[in-house]
Amino acid sequence: MSWLAVFIAGWLLAGSVSAVHAIMYKRDPKSSGVWVLMSFALPLIGPWLYWVIGINRLERKAQRRRTRWDRHGSLPDHSTPMTDADHAAVGHLESLRTMTNRVTRMPLLPGNLIEPLHNGEGAYPAMLGAIEQAQRTITLESYIFDRDEVGWKFIEAVRAAAARGVHVHVLLDGLGALGSSSRMSRSLMKTGARVAAFFPLRLPLSQMRINLRNHRKILITDGHTGFTGGMNISQRHMLETHGRGLCEDLHFRVTGPVVAEMQQAFVEDWLLATGEALAGPDYFPPLSMTGKALARGIISGPDEDFEKIHWTLLAAFSAAQRTIRIATPYFAPTPAVIAAMTMAALRGVRITLMLPSVSDVFFMPWVATAYLEMFLEHGVRVYFRRPPFVHSKLLIVDERWMLLGSANIDPRSFRLNFEFNIESYDPDLAPRMALWLDGIVPHSNEVTLEAVRARSGMRRFRDGLAKLFSPYL
16 A cells, blocks of 8 residues: 555545534534644644644543532532622522523532732732732742742742641642743742643643633632732733833632632642642631622633623623723624624613723734724723723623632633632622722723724724634634
């Protein structure tokens, strides 16, 4: 048999296996069609690409049974009765609560306190202080851990914690921290911390998970004080530092029962990365009520929690009656999000969308602009924040409900990334954060329908081309 015949046979076999798998398991028929075409049109390369970046789901049900947190003897379910105070906090958003009860696997818990921390100047001292006070455990998960002044401060704090006997676990994304993770990992391991990479990049197959990234940002000390939001560990978030590449951001300190749900997200990821199950009162201690917020951790990822944050957004847009305020650094809405936001605007809901005018990914403002006309023509108010790059993520509905955490409004956050968000019915914080967003409007540039329609042909083509690839960004 000639080499050509062997090559053709291998090409057809690999293409057929990839095509059959795509047809059987891809939910989107357009995606299935693209991969079937690539599997046969690109000899051997097409099937290889499919198995490396086309597989975007995994299962870990058996693992999760080994990491469930214990609260009063068992994991509470969504049928736990709500008090009159809880019903008052939810108010007219009962349909949203009902939907997230059914879609998510964590219960809505009362008695939480959520405090906003602005930029590195607000977040890092609080996080470092919590690490310095930890006595038993520290669990830290970050997409990026830069080798800079801020990164070294965290390393020194971890070193001191490990030296006094604290069990420290650090989980870094295997691709997001690629630029500095190897050196930082070695430095972290020298502190006595347990350090692991989440789906590290390993060619040629990279465990077939190169496209599945862990985008969560979680820090928990002694199982009772948590930090989460959009902020990585990087000098970029220190806005008072004069330099290039600065990044404005928003993080949150969390106390109360919902911290156990934050810890649950971490221990599941740690188990997936290392095979080690973390359990017991050092990680899941009894938690007291510390505030008035009803809160729930929403774990979303390309596994059994597929599109949980996407569904939550759709429910929030449908339940809104008065106002929706959105701040996101990347805006590439799915057709379902477009429809839900448009329907809300047509119902008379006042929607404010705040986007950065500059980005660390240069083409993302082009993608966002390509989508804006359909929102502007239905009355959505759109603002571009002035530089520096604004990485803040926040959604507020009717000044009553908030969604905060790591997810952006784009297909990658909905379908490919492992994300962690918290939904909160907070009678104190939600109005304050709404006022904070409103206060930013005078320092932003409003986008008008006339300006978007007046773009040149070249700019329309550029934005449209970027939009064409938005489902894969």
